[in-house]
Amino acid sequence: MISKRLSELRKKRQWSLQYIADQLNIAKSTYAGYESGYRQPSLEAVKELALLFETTTDYLLGVTNEEQPTVELTHPTAYITVDGKQVTEDEMMQLIAFIRVKRDLSTQKEK
Amino acid sequence: MISKRLSELRKKRQWSLQYIADQLNIAKSTYAGYESGYRQPSLEAVKELALLFETTTDYLLGVTNEEQPTVELTHPTAYITVDGKQVTEDEMMQLIAFIRVKRDLSTQKEK
DNA sequence: TAAAATCGTTCGCGATTCGCGTACCTTCAT
DNA sequence: ATGAAGGTACGCGAATCGCGAACGATTTTA
Numbered sequence: 689m690i691s692k693r694l695s696e697l698r699k700k701r702q703w704s705l706q707y708i709a710d711q712l713n714i715a716k717s718t719y720a721g722y723e724s725g726y727r728q729p730s731l732e733a734v735k736e737l738a739l740l741f742e743t744t745t746d747y748l749l750g751v752t753n754e755e756q757p758t759v760e761l762t763h764p765t766a767y768i769t770v771d772g773k774q775v776t777e778d779e780m781m782q783l784i785a786f787i788r789v790k791r792d793l794s795t796q797k798e799k
Numbered sequence: 800m801i802s803k804r805l806s807e808l809r810k811k812r813q814w815s816l817q818y819i820a821d822q823l824n825i826a827k828s829t830y831a832g833y834e835s836g837y838r839q840p841s842l843e844a845v846k847e848l849a850l851l852f853e854t855t856t857d858y859l860l861g862v863t864n865e866e867q868p869t870v871e872l873t874h875p876t877a878y879i880t881v882d883g884k885q886v887t888e889d890e891m892m893q894l895i896a897f898i899r900v901k902r903d904l905s906t907q908k909e910k
Numbered sequence: 911t912a913a914a915a916t917c918g919t920t921c922g923c924g925a926t927t928c929g930c931g932t933a934c935c936t937t938c939a940t
Numbered sequence: 941a942t943g944a945a946g947g948t949a950c951g952c953g954a955a956t957c958g959c960g961a962a963c964g965a966t967t968t969t970a
Contacts, residue, residue: 690842704946718929720948727928731801731839735860745856749846757877759870761886766868766877770898775872779901783894787881790890815917829958831919838957 689750690734691725697741697755698723712736761787800861801845802836808852808866809834823847872898 698708705723709716712733721727729737738745746752759766761784768775775783809819816834820827823844832838840848849856857863870877872895879886886894 705948706946715930716947717931717949721929724948726949728842730928731842731845731860734842735862738857738862745860745862746849749842749856751846751849751856757868758880759877760880760883762881766870767865769869769871770873770895772871773902775898779898782901783897784881786894786897787886787890790893791884816919817917826959827918828920828960832958835919837920841957 690729690748691723693748693750694737694741695723697743701741708737708740711740801840801859802834804859804861805848806834808854812852819848819851822851 698705705720706716709719712719714733718727722729722733734745734748738748741748743755744752744757746757747755757766759768761768761780764780768780809816816831817827820830823830825844829838833840833844845856845859849859852859854866855863855868857868858866868877870879872879872891875891879891
């Protein structure tokens, strides 16, 4: 799983094996082993790879299939904050209503 | 890092070492090694532990310090959707303004 | 209260896996 | 032609893994 993900992400960014190896301070052959599935990265390496690719370890490990996490406000899977303060359930309901109305209006305008 | 997190989470749930070992189909001494830091879990074990504890691998590995992820709308680290459709940047700005105004009003009312 | 079970810790062992250097093949620019 | 750069494969020594076993300390059962 992780080998597939690493390979995808690296190719998408058009990075070389050597470049990543340099970033993590490991040998090119070591990182190559991760992509081929011949080796498994250490937990520390997984962390650094997630940072380097600006993704999550959950994505690299295949816990999730979202390269960048998605939060659906109607069924939040995360705490939502604004200015560091949690958005209350009450506020959330109004937010959602606000978005729905706004979208509805702009749809009508198009017609 | 991961050893500390595992120990915290297990104690919070009042689970025994044996219980977790059974869930993952590994020896008690193996899991004990994870918590003591004497051993590092395999990537597969990390995945399963995240599922078992209902948290993320990012939290177990110490990429994040949030047991449950938090998304700050002013600096989102996730795609935000409502009814499956992504909230645009424009909508997001209005949302944030909405929340701020609402909070401001309720603060004034208290005085 | 004696015996048995449960819990957490530690350790040695054999087996597995790691990270590295090296060598090799292509491709491409010099 | 030749050298640099990218990707792949492999052997080696060293490090780490997972397991069972053994231990003391509690707790539960009879």
